[in-house]
Amino acid sequence: MEEIEIHDAKGSYRDSVATISQEGKRNFINPKKPKGRLYRLRTWFSIFYLIVFFTLPFIKVNNEPLFMLNVLDRKFIIFGMVFWPQDFFIFGIAMLTFVVFVILFTVVFGRIFCGWACPQTIFMEMVFRKIEYWIDGDSAQQKQLKSMGWTGVKVRKRVLKFIIFFAVSFIIANFFLAYLISMDQLLGYLEDPAAHVGTLVSLLIFTSVFFFVYWWFREQACIVVCPYGRLQGVLLDKNSIVVAYDRIRGEPRGKIQGARHKQESGHSADFSSNTAAPDSAGSGLIHQSEPPKLHGDCIDCAACVRVCPTGIDIRNGTQLECVNCTACIDACDAIMIGINKPTGLIRYASENSIANGVGLKLNARIKGYIAVLSLLLSLLAFLLVSRTDLDARLMRTAGMTYTSLPDGRISNLYNLKLANKTHLDIPFTLRLENIDGTIQYVGSASLIVQKEGYSHLQFFVILNRKDVKSWKTMLQIGMYENNKKIKTIKATFIGPENYN
Numbered sequence: 001m002e003e004i005e006i007h008d009a010k011g012s013y014r015d016s017v018a019t020i021s022q023e024g025k026r027n028f029i030n031p032k033k034p035k036g037r038l039y040r041l042r043t044w045f046s047i048f049y050l051i052v053f054f055t056l057p058f059i060k061v062n063n064e065p066l067f068m069l070n071v072l073d074r075k076f077i078i079f080g081m082v083f084w085p086q087d088f089f090i091f092g093i094a095m096l097t098f099v100v101f102v103i104l105f106t107v108v109f110g111r112i113f114c115g116w117a118c119p120q121t122i123f124m125e126m127v128f129r130k131i132e133y134w135i136d137g138d139s140a141q142q143k144q145l146k147s148m149g150w151t152g153v154k155v156r157k158r159v160l161k162f163i164i165f166f167a168v169s170f171i172i173a174n175f176f177l178a179y180l181i182s183m184d185q186l187l188g189y190l191e192d193p194a195a196h197v198g199t200l201v202s203l204l205i206f207t208s209v210f211f212f213v214y215w216w217f218r219e220q221a222c223i224v225v226c227p228y229g230r231l232q233g234v235l236l237d238k239n240s241i242v243v244a245y246d247r248i249r250g251e252p253r254g255k256i257q258g259a260r261h262k263q264e265s266g267h268s269a270d271f272s273s274n275t276a277a278p279d280s281a282g283s284g285l286i287h288q289s290e291p292p293k294l295h296g297d298c299i300d301c302a303a304c305v306r307v308c309p310t311g312i313d314i315r316n317g318t319q320l321e322c323v324n325c326t327a328c329i330d331a332c333d334a335i336m337i338g339i340n341k342p343t344g345l346i347r348y349a350s351e352n353s354i355a356n357g358v359g360l361k362l363n364a365r366i367k368g369y370i371a372v373l374s375l376l377l378s379l380l381a382f383l384l385v386s387r388t389d390l391d392a393r394l395m396r397t398a399g400m401t402y403t404s405l406p407d408g409r410i411s412n413l414y415n416l417k418l419a420n421k422t423h424l425d426i427p428f429t430l431r432l433e434n435i436d437g438t439i440q441y442v443g444s445a446s447l448i449v450q451k452e453g454y455s456h457l458q459f460f461v462i463l464n465r466k467d468v469k470s471w472k473t474m475l476q477i478g479m480y481e482n483n484k485k486i487k488t489i490k491a492t493f494i495g496p497e498n499y500n
Contacts, residue, residue: 018311018321019223028146029219031129032139032306036330042116046126049117057178062423065182072180075452081384082421082452086391090383097376102228104369106235108360110242110318114228115325120213120221123172125309125325128165128214135161139306166211173206219310223321232320238351239361243324245304245315245346246354254295256339297341304328304346314346390426390449391419392479394489397458402494409462412493413442416457420449426481430459433488434476437463461493468495 021027059066061080068077076083076091083091105113114121135157136142148154177199178186189196213221222229236242298315305313307328310321314328326348333343352358362370397413404410420426426449430439441447442458449455461475473493478485 018308019219027311029309029311030139030142030146031309031311031327032303032331033133034307034327034330036333038326039330042326043126045116046122049122050127053119054175057175057183064423068179068182070180070182082423084391084419084421086419087387087421090380090387093376093380093383097373097380100369100373100376103231103235104366104373106228106231107237107240107366107369110236110240111229111232111322111324114222114226114323115243118222118323120226121323121325124214124218127168129309131164131168132161135164162215165215166207169210169214170203170207172210173203176206177203219321222323223310229320229323232318236318237363237365238355239363239366241348241350241360242318243314243322243326243329243346244318244349244351244354245298246344246349247315248354250296250298250315250345252295253298253300255300297336297345299335299339301335303331303335307331318351388487389420389422390428390479390487391421392487392489393417394477394491396492396494402496404496405462408465410465410468410493410495411440411460411462413458413460414491416459416489418449418455418457420451420453420455423451425449425451426486428486429480431478431480432461432475433478435463435467435473437461437467439477461491463493463495465495468493471495471497 019027019029056067057065064080064082065077066080068075070076074085102113132142136145145154145157174186174190189199193200302313304315305311305328307330308314309325309327310323312319312321314322329346329348332346336343336345350360352361394414394416397415400413402410402412416430428447428449432439438461440460440462442460445457445459446455447457461477463473467473471494473495475491475493477489477491479487479489
C-alpha cells in the first residue's frame, strides 16, 4: 500500500493575496497553459468573438456602420438603428435593462461572463497569453527566463514580445476607435496622419493603455479595477452556479507519495467518491460511515492553482478574484482521469448542490429580478416599436399671440423643428386635418429634412373667424411624405378672447 499524507483544508486556508509577495511587492502570475475540453470550447468561442470584433466595423447598412457609439457627436448606431440625443431616454432604459440582466445573470450563473465573454479576458488569455506561451514557453520556462540574467536569449525574447504586444495593442486600439468614429473616418485619418495629429496622439494613448494592461497590469484589471467582481459579494448566494470545489467529496485531502493509487486494489482503503443518504428523520443528508473514509478524492496536487490566471486556490471557496474561466476544472479533471477517479471534483455547481445535493431553485430574489427584467424588456420593446424616424417639435413663436388680417381671417406663427434619424432624406408636406385653413410658409422654406440632420421651419396657420370658437383652438397638422402620412402634430391656435 502506498504512503498517504492526510490533512484538512482548514490548515491551508489562504491568509494572503496571490498577486502580492511576502515583501508587499507585486507577485506576477505565470499560470500553466490550460488544456482540456472547456479550454477548447473557450478557444473556439474566442475565435468567433474575435472574428465578430474585427469584422463588425466594416459592415455597413445604408452606407452607415452597423454598430457605432460616437460619444462626441452623440450619435449611436446599434444594428443599423440610429439613436440621437432625442432618444436618450430609450438608451437609458436599455442600459437599465442591461444592468438588471447582468444582476440576474450573476445571481444565477455567477461570474461566467468574465471568464468567457469579457474583452479583457478574451484578449489577455486568448491572444496575449498565447503569444507569451509561444515566445517564452510554459509556466516553468517563463519563471526560469525571468530569473536568469540578461543574456542574448532573454533580450531577444523580451524585444520580440515587446514589439508583438505593442503591435497587437495598436491594432486593438484602432478597432476600438473605429467603433467610436466609424472605420471609414478612421481610415481617412490614417491616410494622412500629419493632418490629424490629435487623432494620432489619442490613438497612441489608447495603444499605450492597452499595452500597459496586457504587458504589466494583467489580472489586476479584474481584481482591482473592475467593479463587476465586487458585485459578487452582494449578488451571489448559495444557489448561484459558480466554479466550485466539491469539498464533501474532496476533503480531507490526501497527497499520494508512493506509487500511483490503484483504485481497484482489494487491501487498500476506499478512496472512492463520498456518498450520501437521507437520515431516518428526513431532515437532511448524512454520509455513510462504512467503509470508513480515510481521505477524499483531492490528492492536493495543486494543479488547479498552477493554471489559475489570478493565482487563487479554488478549494478555498468562491473568491472575488475568480473569473470563472474553468481552467481549474480542466486541470482537475485531467488529474482525476490519471488516478482513475470520477471527474467533476471541481465543476460548475452551487453551494447548495454540493452541500445538500439540491438543484437550482427560483427563490424570491430571482423571481423578483425576472419580473423587473420582464417589465423593462416590455417597456424597451414598446419604445423601440413606437419610435419614429422623424422627430418634430412644433411651438408658437414666443411673444406673439394672433394677428387679425385685413380680410377678417386670423393667423398664428409657428416654429417647427425636425430631426431626421434615418440614413435617407425625407421630403414632406404639411396639411391641416381637423379644420379648414391655410398653411403659409415664411421665406424660401425647404420641405426636405436631410439624412441624419436637423431642419427648422417657420409657417403661418390662417383660419377663418367663424372656425375660431374660443380663445384656444386645437389643431392637428399632418406630415406627409409622398402622400403617405408619417406623423401627426398637435398645436394650439390662439384667437380673440371675447369672440362670439
